[in-house]
Amino acid sequence: MKHLGFYIIFLFFLMSCSSKEDDVYTPVAYNLEIPELFADKLIAPIIPADNPLTIEGVALGKKLFSDRILSGNQTQSCAHCHKLQEAFSDSSQFSEGAEGNLGSRNSMPLFNLAWNFEERFAWDGKEFGLENQVIEPIVNPIEMHGDLNEITKRLNGHHSYPDLFQLAFGTSEISGDLVAKAVAQFMRTIISANSKFDKYLLGKASLTAAEENGFNVFMSEEKGDCFHCHGSNNNPLWTDNQFHNNGLDATFTDLGLGAISGDPVDNGKFRSPSLRNLTFTAPYMHDGRFSSIEEVIDHYSEGLKFSESIDPLMKKVNIGGVGLSDQEKADLKAFLLTLTDVEFINNPAFKN
Numbered sequence: 001m002k003h004l005g006f007y008i009i010f011l012f013f014l015m016s017c018s019s020k021e022d023d024v025y026t027p028v029a030y031n032l033e034i035p036e037l038f039a040d041k042l043i044a045p046i047i048p049a050d051n052p053l054t055i056e057g058v059a060l061g062k063k064l065f066s067d068r069i070l071s072g073n074q075t076q077s078c079a080h081c082h083k084l085q086e087a088f089s090d091s092s093q094f095s096e097g098a099e100g101n102l103g104s105r106n107s108m109p110l111f112n113l114a115w116n117f118e119e120r121f122a123w124d125g126k127e128f129g130l131e132n133q134v135i136e137p138i139v140n141p142i143e144m145h146g147d148l149n150e151i152t153k154r155l156n157g158h159h160s161y162p163d164l165f166q167l168a169f170g171t172s173e174i175s176g177d178l179v180a181k182a183v184a185q186f187m188r189t190i191i192s193a194n195s196k197f198d199k200y201l202l203g204k205a206s207l208t209a210a211e212e213n214g215f216n217v218f219m220s221e222e223k224g225d226c227f228h229c230h231g232s233n234n235n236p237l238w239t240d241n242q243f244h245n246n247g248l249d250a251t252f253t254d255l256g257l258g259a260i261s262g263d264p265v266d267n268g269k270f271r272s273p274s275l276r277n278l279t280f281t282a283p284y285m286h287d288g289r290f291s292s293i294e295e296v297i298d299h300y301s302e303g304l305k306f307s308e309s310i311d312p313l314m315k316k317v318n319i320g321g322v323g324l325s326d327q328e329k330a331d332l333k334a335f336l337l338t339l340t341d342v343e344f345i346n347n348p349a350f351k352n
């Protein structure tokens with residue numbers, strides 16, 4: 001009997017050893033700090049129940065984001081086209097649009113993605129959900145042209161990734177799904193909310209006369225009338241994340257949303273980009289056709305082109321646009337530059 005007791009205890013000891021792998025899985029919840037203005041003006045960020053943020057998951061996603069192991073020939077990482085100093089965009093990196101479209105697409109900046117309540121990503125909204133959007137470039141033939149099986153095999157054979165996935169997800173068996181989850185976790189922590197205009201709204205900075213006048217031009221339905229699509233003091237994202245045809249072309253090489261929905265009323269519609277961080281994100285528009293903010297403003301002022309699907313808000317298309325004076329244009333630009341967030345591109349949490 002004495003021996004039996006010993007064996008039972010020994011057996012428990014062995015069992016506790018074999019379940020050690022599960023014990024290692026004690027991820028620590030990541031505390032996403034919600035900026036004051038976002039908390040005031042916006043609903044909670046989208047964090048799927050099956051992919052909560054953890055310190056281990058975010059750290060793993062950050063590592064993967066700048067690792068060339070994710071590309072087919074191991075020459076490109078996500079960071080290749082999404083550089084922190086360009087607000088995670090890249091002035092010289094383009095990719096193709098949806099299948100069958102000829103136009104090339106300007107690399108998008110990455111910030112405040114957890115507040116894209118539509119959850120439709122890319123210029124044309126072709127990807128639903130951030131997890132899907134982050135896996136797309138890996139397999140996209142003209143981005144990282146990887147084969148997911150190949151890449152997960154590579155990660156599973158790596159000297160440190162299996163352990164890091166174990167810490168983040170409780171399994172060292174790496175799948176494409178878990179790669180997507182880790183990178184999406186990191187993406188959700190990328191927040192930009194410290195521009196001069198943010199500080200102004202919080203009473204911590206004041207605007208120059210030109211900046212203030214520019215804001216009025218932006219908000220006025222008689223002048224710039226920009227706020228319907230690009231946010232306001234009540235929408236600190238500076239985008240509605242909706243799809244519009246803002247009068248760039250009379251005919252389209254890239255159908256945008258139209259190629260996704262198959263409905264001609266959506267032809268030439270693209271997602272309104274956030275106007276934060278324009279200082280770092282040139283060139284502008286889905287195809288990068290404008291290299292300066294002045295060119296963008298001239299477009300809305302007198303360069304609009306009519307097409308069937310043009311947004312009703314482009315209401316002065318018959319006279320080319322909203323027709324701003326030189327002073328109004330300069331002031332509007334001064335205001336747009338107050339949405340620049342220098343602290344964001346210097347945030348050590350995002351540096352690799």
Ligand code: HEC
Nearest residue numbers: 078081093094095105106107108121122123124134137143
């Ligand atoms: C070759 C350049 C390139 C690489 C590499 C690349 N991207 Fe992108 N990224 C783009 C372009 C271009 C777009 C816009 C795509 C479109 O509209 O079709 C984009 C869009 C996105 C978006 C959508 C942002 C939004 O607001 O809708 C996310 C998120 C993203 N990329 C994350 C990643 C991640 C994560 C990786 C690595 C796994 C990656 N990208 C690799 C060029 C690249």
Ligand code: HEC
Nearest residue numbers: 224226229244246270271272273284285286296300311313
């Ligand atoms: C009807 C909605 C709508 C209105 C109104 C509107 N925009 Fe836009 N804006 C868009 C869309 C959609 C895009 C992207 C279009 C594309 O790439 O094809 C865009 C793109 C831009 C960009 C380029 C940003 C980037 O990162 O590429 C800037 C800057 C901009 N708009 C500023 C303004 C200003 C200033 C006004 C007012 C004079 C204004 N917009 C009015 C919808 C709108």
